[in-house]
Amino acid sequence: MPFVSGLKCRECSREYPAEALNVCDFCFGPLEVEYDYDTISEVISADRISKGPLSIWRYQDLLPASGENPVDIMAGYTPLLKAPNLGKRLGLNNLYIKNDSVNPSFSFKDRVVSVAATKAVEFGFETLACASTGNLACSVAAHAARAGIRSVVFIPSDLERGKVIGAAIYGPTMVAVDGTYDEVNRLCSEVGDNYPWAFVNINMRAYYAEGSKTLGYEVAEQLGWRLPEHVVVPSASGAMFTKIWKGFNELACLGLLDGVAAMSFGPDQNTVHHPAVTTRMHMAQAEGCSPIVTAWKEGQTQVKPVRPNSIAKSLAIGNPADGIYALRVINKSGGSGNTVPESDVVDGIKLLAETEGVFTETAGGVVISALKQLAESGAIKPDELTVAYITGNGLKTQEAVEGVVNPLMVKPTLSSFEEALSERTAIRR
Numbered sequence: 001m002p003f004v005s006g007l008k009c010r011e012c013s014r015e016y017p018a019e020a021l022n023v024c025d026f027c028f029g030p031l032e033v034e035y036d037y038d039t040i041s042e043v044i045s046a047d048r049i050s051k052g053p054l055s056i057w058r059y060q061d062l063l064p065a066s067g068e069n070p071v072d073i074m075a076g077y078t079p080l081l082k083a084p085n086l087g088k089r090l091g092l093n094n095l096y097i098k099n100d101s102v103n104p105s106f107s108f109k110d111r112v113v114s115v116a117a118t119k120a121v122e123f124g125f126e127t128l129a130c131a132s133t134g135n136l137a138c139s140v141a142a143h144a145a146r147a148g149i150r151s152v153v154f155i156p157s158d159l160e161r162g163k164v165i166g167a168a169i170y171g172p173t174m175v176a177v178d179g180t181y182d183e184v185n186r187l188c189s190e191v192g193d194n195y196p197w198a199f200v201n202i203n204m205r206a207y208y209a210e211g212s213k214t215l216g217y218e219v220a221e222q223l224g225w226r227l228p229e230h231v232v233v234p235s236a237s238g239a240m241f242t243k244i245w246k247g248f249n250e251l252a253c254l255g256l257l258d259g260v261a262a263m264s265f266g267p268d269q270n271t272v273h274h275p276a277v278t279t280r281m282h283m284a285q286a287e288g289c290s291p292i293v294t295a296w297k298e299g300q301t302q303v304k305p306v307r308p309n310s311i312a313k314s315l316a317i318g319n320p321a322d323g324i325y326a327l328r329v330i331n332k333s334g335g336s337g338n339t340v341p342e343s344d345v346v347d348g349i350k351l352l353a354e355t356e357g358v359f360t361e362t363a364g365g366v367v368i369s370a371l372k373q374l375a376e377s378g379a380i381k382p383d384e385l386t387v388a389y390i391t392g393n394g395l396k397t398q399e400a401v402e403g404v405v406n407p408l409m410v411k412p413t414l415s416s417f418e419e420a421l422s423e424r425t426a427i428r429r
Contacts, residue, residue: 289318346403
């Protein structure tokens with residue numbers, strides 16, 4: 001069983017039982033899972049983790065749902081690729097790509113949904129639901145199918161076709177809402193108050209968000225139980241950004257990092273910062289929806305909501321639920337917030353594909369363009385160990401890069417081919 005002691009408000013610290021709750025009824029702050037780290041420290045080890053399954057459930061001791069019979073489609077343990085070609089283009093000698101685009105439903109959302117779906121089944125829910133910008137709908141529908149329960153997914157009506165089909169194939173009830181993601185989310189909050197459904201990113205959010213910690217665990221394990229000096233992470237709600245940081249600190253406090261002594265978590269365990277965790281957390285957002293980065297650049301402690309207008313629809317959350325906590329992580333880690341012009345998003349997609357053979361969606365284009373900015377500005381030095389998180393597959397947002405299709409049109413003759421090839425070569429010169 002999970003080593004969970006309950007839930008705790010991130011603002012006023014009031015404690016709650018481990019139930020399907022997400023908001024403090026006193027101050028309306030968000031709730032977060034509290035763990036029994038003392039007991040975890042007695043059982044966890046790198047050796048124990050290495051003997052676990054090749055999925056996020058190898059870290060079950062640090063997750064809030066039981067790993068005995070999880071709702072699992074083998075999310076996680078995705079490749080950490082050394083990126084010498086991209087590194088050479090950017091002047092970075094120690095660059096890695098965490099390629100989460102190869103998860104079963106082709107995005108990192110499989111990590112969070114596997115945890116939320118497992119917890120929903122534990123609680124006895126018979127319907128799994130979500131508000132989604134696309135990737136989450138695909139993952140919720142897939143995991144509900146695996147669990148043998150119903151799914152209902154709510155999406156903006158202007159979503160990319162690949163994401164709509166990618167969710168529909170699993171047989172959910174799909175609800176297309178004429179509005180932005182934030183309007184979809186507000187509708188789902190009302191629905192959640194009236195229907196006994198497990199909304200993964202509403203009433204199940206405290207558990208769901210914990211799945212993103214595995215992105216931190218895996219990178220550390222794949223680097224030989226050490227941490228990178230820099231990470232570049234795309235952000236929508238800000239939850240994944242904060243949870244990667246939390247995962248790094250948990251590993252350090254539990255003594256799982258090479259050469260790092262364990263440290264007590266203390267009473268405020270969810271905000272602990274181990275002094276050995278010196279990774280700089282760099283956030284990437286597209287210009288058309290960058291409320292967290294804008295707040296950071298302006299030195300604000302609160303995030304002002306915006307109306308999204310971005311090609312990177314998977315990042316288009318104008319009122320980010322974890323925005324203030326993400327700001328704190330940027331500052332605490334000595335990282336940065338980076339806004340990518342909309343015109344550079346496709347350039348980032350193409351750059352990663354042409355150098356490392358990885359086809360990412362628009363969110364990945366934002367990450368690579370932000371990485372380029374950081375390298376060119378000198379914020380990341382040439383030999384510093386850097387990991388860029390690629391969280392979704394390019395086949396889901398093909399519309400964004402349709403312009404790359406430009407084949408040589410030839411007749412079935414050698415002369416026609418050679419003539420066309422000569423013309424194309426001349427154009428390139």
